[in-house]
Amino acid sequence: MAVMAVVDMQASLLQAVRSIVPPLSHASHKGQAGRIGVIGGSLEYTGAPYFAAITAMRAGADLSHVFCPEEAAPVIKSYSPELIVHPLLNASGDMSSVLEGVSQWLPRLNALVVGPGLGREASQMTNVKHLLQRARERQMDMVIDADGLYLVTQSPECVTDYSRVILSPNAIEFQRLYHKMFGHNPEPSGDMQEQTRALAETLGNLTILRKGATDIISNGQQVIECTEVGCPRRCGGQGDLLSGLTALLYFWARQAQDRLSSDTSLPPSMVACFGASFLIKKCAEQAFNKHHRSMLAGDMVTEIPTAFQKYLELTEQ
Template structure:
């Protein structure tokens, strides 16, 4: 029978001789040393009460964000993923995956110049995962937002990027190629700053639309259901998802958004999409957000079905290729970019 060992106080200093298979464990131990209790069903039930239940309404934080955002973009179909970070973080991030292009430019006198000079090489930008809240790095991020807007690049702002936007919401106001991705707490803070009042209890869809209209941007409020609005139209993605909220899931969503935001803006100008009803009704940012949310949620469910409570972000990433085909169909040899 399995036994549970409970160490009581300080063990005596005598030399221990472990019991043989024929010895009685309780007679072998001395009072105050070690006690043994069978792992009965009642004891196991008592232990299970101490384990937190999985729930759909928890939020989490994570610091290894750049890798998850970049690898998710690559798994989704991006040709290259470049991570711009600090010098101290560059080697650890590069060691995660050789596919990453890692540039240690997020500090120093030439930081802004180096990044601005590289912008013509990029098709889409995800700003925020792993950024941190150092004042100098936030100043660099603010300057880059203006440069990104000037070049008309699709932009996703997530994580610590949302902290910057909450401090200075006007820097993205009116930019129609940006998608903000606040979680519930980040949304409440931004809403309160911009509208000078707390969100309405029990009306998240209305609140997201109201804030999006005020800022004239697309907002994706992440949660048990994902709520998306550009201030005019609103969409909800509530496909089944697991209660397992592993660290890195928001970063996966951000990376996928970066890819879909670019794809949808390219598709918008294609001849066969000009009269497409959904593109005309919702526009590229809403469709990008719906696509990324659907893919992320299905990857979460697929990973949870296999791994249950032990599901990690890496398990979700492993599902991207298969789930992508399940949702959007098999890859075509000729597509909208041919």
């Protein structure tokens, strides 16, 4: 009976995700399906923001913007002409110019991903901390991952009591943030669902997508899981794909909120997290079946169209 209950719940959650996918239509115009911004990248890490941004586009976003340091921009541009790359995030530059440069684009974006490949240089952390405040003032939906989570761990007030943010920590990132908020590490044998719920509640009922063999999602009140198996390969970049897709689905869930309320009691953030977790795990499974130990994050990107069509049943109108 317990297994049946889990299967039924997963099926119900997947149906909720399907309900937020905007139909393809000849009457639509560029931008309606989503304009996603990624704040990240550094001299050493150019792949991470690319993977987040290109995943959003492959899943159906119309536009993806990457805000990065000047030295990272030419490299990221070379990966794909589809991305709009802004070399505005210069750690050594005047902070006010960085804030104004990026902030002028915020009204044109539907959701932000903050952190992929950002690095931990102190002045860059300060810049991004102020950008988070600007985004909060605009009531923007955000997904914070990777080095963005390092910033949150150092300065939790950046996100505390802001319910429109999703944090997507892996095991180590979750442990660090949990220790910051509670003064001790989570018990290794403890109830992982309750740990996730408690941390989300303590941070002001934002949403946490705790990555692992089973992804645990909570907004401090409700808890759900994505039990899809995925694959045993743990190559770099998988979390970046997840963050980009989560941001896009978050925007779609917001757009479909009235319809969503009749299908599920879950808020848009949790539906988005489940949908992104499910689809990325399916992409990993498909890519691993083809490439096995040689699988890379780029192989998962190429699986997005097939996985999306198969599991989220896109249809044209």
